[in-house]
Amino acid sequence: MENVYFSESHEYVRVEGEYGYVGITDYAQHQLGNVVYVDMPEVDDEVSAGEEFGAVESVKAASDLISPVSGEVVERNDALEDTPELINEDAFANWIIKVKLSDPSELENLMSEDEYNRVCE
Amino acid sequence: MSDKRTCLYEKHLALSAKMVPFGGFEMPLQYSDITDEHNAVRQACGVFDVSHMGEVFVEGREAEKFVQYIFTNNIEGAEIGKIYYGMMLHDNGGTVDDLLVYKMADEKFLLVVNAANIDKDYAWIEQHAKGFDVTTVNASESYGQIAIQGPNAEVVCERILQLPCSELAFYTFKETEHHGETIIVSRTGYTGEDGFEIYGSHAYIQWAWDELMESGEVKPCGLGCRDTLRFEVGLPLYGDELTDDITPLEAGLGMFVKLDKPQFIGKEALVQQKAEGLKRKVVGIELNARAIPRHGYEVVDAESEEVVGEVTTGYCSISTGKSVCMAMVNIDQAVLGKPIKVKIHRKLQEGVVTKKRFYEKNYKK
Known part of the structure; x- marks a missing residue:
């Protein structure tokens, strides 16, 4: 996937221009x-x-969400308020927040999809 | 020290259970999904490995006298086959453990204690048994135990295991011969549903587990849903609602404490606590939002937002869909319908004080 970056704490950011869509990875939702x-x-x-x-919460546990990037929240995925299970159905399509990136150079500290997949193995 | 394994450990692995440490044991948290397992117990039948629970036998001429001395409930002159729930207390009224007492014979009792407390309890029991004409045996490692829970439990136990269950009343048990050994079948559980708990040798419990699984009529259930089930019906868990520092009166379990008994350890402290009035108490809280309150989260006054307590157990209740918790709060907050707030992540969530039972029990009396 182009323009998608991953963190060690299992969040992704998909970059479109000056914005980033932040969510949790498929691996994370599965865990x-x-x-x-x-x-x-x-x-x-x-x-x-x-x-x-x-945070994202399952029945048993709360898991903190760690932002892979800095910036201002310009939108949130309000559909998750009533149907949080959308994350299990498609974690990549169901991003959590849209951020206006304040420092795009931060993306260099994140992993590519290949690098992230190796971490998850 | 590594965690112990129950006699059903290999069965859990074969079912691809997610294993977690609990009370010094490696136990199944879930096999499929906590919600599915929870619903199976509410609507049909689920089976739990509860072999981690501890079994302590008290036997001898002064067995009844001794159990009366260490136990808050009153077993004087109890019939053989009866089961009592209650606590063992420290002198200061704090709770050593909550347990079931089975009257096996006139001079023999079985104490079923929490896994995490087996060593602590047994040391405490032995220490207090000095001066009584009794012998105590920690038989925890010889026994396996399964719990069969849910509205179909009676039919399942009778048809698949061929055990005499319909004749058992709630909170009674029977010792019975089965497959060449003596087992204990009791009509008890920790889910708020009808059900049975079976105690036997490791080999017997493995056999019973396999029979139940092969029948396809039960769902294997892990500790995850055991907690959501007991929580919804307001049953306490030692470590959450009861601890060494919490008295049964503070936990709202006064009906299992017979202060009119002549003597038991901790009685004086509780008599005094009752006379002075409780300073804190376990209540229920229902939140307006879907945020989930969890153990240890701060509870604050709705107006001043000062800390007035903490959550002991909380979930988005599976049977009701509501975000609810039990919490230990200062007594002035313990008023039904009173607004109160819980700090969840960075936010204060609004709620009200409720009863600590969020779902009605469905016992067969």
Whole structure:
């Protein structure tokens, strides 16, 4: 996949121009099991690379979401409020937040799909 | 020290269970999915490996006198075949463990204790048994145990295992000969549904497990749904709602503490606590949003937002779909319908104080 970057904490960011769509990887949703709640930041909140911005929860456990990039939240995937299980159906299509990237050079610290797949093996 | 394995460990691996450490054992968290397993128990029948539970026998001329001394419930003159739920307490009223007491014979009792507490409990029991004409035996490693739970449990146990179950009343048991050995069948459980718990040798429990699995009429269920099931019906878990520092009165379990008994360890502390009034108590909380309250999260006053307690267990309840929790709160917060907040991740979530039972039990009395 072009323009998609991965973190060691199993988030991805798909970059389109100056925006990044952030979600959890298919590997992460599989490890977590049925997602029953997604805790998301508000639009206009600032997120920072390497810092927590929310959580995805299964019945048994909460897993922190760590932002792979820094910037301002310009949109959130509100469909996840009522149907969090969309993440299990397609984690890549169902991104969690859309961020206006404040420092695109941060992407260099992330992994390509091939590199990420090796980490997950 | 590595975790112990139950006699069904290999069976769990064969079923591709997700294994986790619990109470010093490697136990199945789930086989398929916690929600499916939970619903199987509410609607049909689920089977749990509960071989990690501890079995301690107390036998001898003063067995009843001794159990009366260490146990909060009243077993005086109990009939053989009856089961009692209650606690063992420290002198200060804090809880050593919660347990079931089975009256096996006039001078013989079986104490079923929590896995994580087996060593602590047995040391405590031995220490207090000095001066009583009793012998105590920790038989935990000789026994396997399975729990068969759900509205179909009776039919399943009778038809597949050929065990005499319909004759058993709730909280009674029977010792019975089966496949050449003596086993214990009791009408008990930890799910809020009708069901049975079977105690036997490792070989017997392995046989029973295989028979049940081969029948296709039961679902193997892990500790994940065991917790969501017991939580919904307000049953406590030692470590959450009860600890060395929490008294049964604070946990709302006063009906299992017979303060009119002449004597038991911890009685004086509880009499005093009752006279002075509780300072804190376990309540239920229902949240307005879907955010999930979990063990250890702070509970705050709805107005001042000062910390007034903490969550002991919480889930998005599978049977009701509501975000609910049990929480230990200051007594002035323990008013039904009172607004209260729980800190979840970075936000304060609004809720109200409720009863600590979120789903009605479905026992066969």
